[in-house]
Amino acid sequence: MKKKSVSEQSFLTVYFCGKEKCQPGHYFGPAVRPHYLIHVILEGKGIFQKSGVTYSLKKGDAFLIPPMESTYYQADQEDPWIYAWVGFDGKACPEILSQTVFSHSFIYQNPGSNFSALLDSMERLLASFRESHGRQLEPLANLLQLLSFMQDPFLVKSRDFSDEYFKAAKEYMEHNYSYDIRIADVARHVGIDRTYLYKIFMEHENTAPKQYLLWHRLRMAAQMLCSTNYTITEIALSCGFKDAPSFCNYFKRHIGSTPRTFRKNFQDQGKNR
Numbered sequence: 001m002k003k004k005s006v007s008e009q010s011f012l013t014v015y016f017c018g019k020e021k022c023q024p025g026h027y028f029g030p031a032v033r034p035h036y037l038i039h040v041i042l043e044g045k046g047i048f049q050k051s052g053v054t055y056s057l058k059k060g061d062a063f064l065i066p067p068m069e070s071t072y073y074q075a076d077q078e079d080p081w082i083y084a085w086v087g088f089d090g091k092a093c094p095e096i097l098s099q100t101v102f103s104h105s106f107i108y109q110n111p112g113s114n115f116s117a118l119l120d121s122m123e124r125l126l127a128s129f130r131e132s133h134g135r136q137l138e139p140l141a142n143l144l145q146l147l148s149f150m151q152d153p154f155l156v157k158s159r160d161f162s163d164e165y166f167k168a169a170k171e172y173m174e175h176n177y178s179y180d181i182r183i184a185d186v187a188r189h190v191g192i193d194r195t196y197l198y199k200i201f202m203e204h205e206n207t208a209p210k211q212y213l214l215w216h217r218l219r220m221a222a223q224m225l226c227s228t229n230y231t232i233t234e235i236a237l238s239c240g241f242k243d244a245p246s247f248c249n250y251f252k253r254h255i256g257s258t259p260r261t262f263r264k265n266f267q268d269q270g271k272n273r
Contacts, residue, residue, distance in 0.1 A: 012090035014139040017129040019084040022046070022075035029072035035089040036097075037065040039073070040122045040146070044081035048073045050106050057081075060110030060118060062150065064102045071106075084122050086129075086143060100150040108150045118149040165190050166204045169197060173213050177220060177240050183209050217241065218254055225263040232259050 015035055019042070030049075039048075045058040049072040050065075057063060059081075065071050067089065075081050101108050110118065125142035132139050168190045173181070186209060187197045201209045221239040224230060230238070236247035251259050 010090050012092045012096070012140060012143075013088060014125075014129060014136060014143055015087040015089065017084070017086045017126050017139070019082070019126055021082045022080045024077045024080045025075060026080060027072065027074035030070045031072075032068050032070050033065050033087070035067055035087045036093055037085055037087045038146075039063050039065075039083045039085045040118070042082045042084055042119060042122070044076060044079045046073060046075040046081045048107060055107045057107065057109070060112070060115045062108040062110075064097075064106050064108075066106070084126055086122075086125055086146070088143060096144070096147060099152070100147055101152045102150070103152060114149050118146070121146045121149060162200050162203065165192055165197070166200045169200070169209065170212075173209075173216055177213065177217050178238055179240060180242075181213075181240070183213070186213075213240075214250065215254070218251060221247065221251065221259065222255065222262065225259055226266045235259070 022044075040062045041057055041059050043059055045056065048055045048057055048063040050069070055063065063073070097103060121142065125139060125146055128138040128142050169186050172186050172189045183194060183197065187194045190197065192200075197209055201207060201212055205212055207215075217239045221235050221241075224235045224238065228235075232248070233244040236242075236244045239247070241247035241250065248258055251257075251262070255262060257265070
């Protein structure tokens with residue numbers, strides 16, 4: 001089966017879920033699958049083989065089968081496993097899996113600290129898929145929760161989150177600039193203090209977050225002046241300014257002309273083309 005290109009894929013889709021109580025020595029493969037497939041071992045034990053390496057797995061462990069890669073797995077003869085599986089795919093998979101142990105391994109071996117929670121999460125995923133009738137939101141939520149138990153603790157400790165904080169802060173500003181938000185609101189949304197937020201913006205943009213928010217409001221106002229017939233007051237309030245006079249003062253100070261003159265100059269340029 002030809003795998004869809006990234007551009008053809010959805011963001012993230014759960015294709016199927018299942019559960020099986022295996023007979024002693026039951027095996028599958030070597031074979032390939034068209035999508036990502038995760039098996040979570042609910043009881044018993046067995047082996048998983050990929051790229052010539054054999055892994056012994058037990059209750060609470062899991063293994064990942066990537067798309068179109070050959071694998072083999074077999075239940076133990078004495079204590080055959082019961083496992084549940086979920087098949088999924090989508091554009092988001094590489095990024096999501098990069099935050100888990102599957103970024104560098106095909107197996108997850110449970111440390112015991114989240115043993116019951118992980119198995120309960122898998123059972124909820126099975127139940128939500130059975131009852132979804134084609135709706136994706138609940139199965140997807142349960143899949144993400146399942147994967148959250150499989151985060152790499154070493155990766156989490158070593159990661160520099162400043163890029164993610166910066167991106168989250170920018171997105172919050174760019175989606176909420178029309179409201180009366182403050183930098184304290186931005187920091188609270190991201191989950192860091194204002195001092196750290198200031199440091200991150202100076203590192204990434206060489207400007208304070210307050211100035212970044214102001215400049216974004218002015219950029220949006222300039223676009224509206226050029227592309228709409230809204231009044232100066234309508235644009236001021238739409239871009240997060242308290243009133244037209246304060247908007248005009250900010251605009252003239254930073255852009256170099258009043259909003260009215262800026263709009264007229266743009267319109268005159270269009271006539272002369």
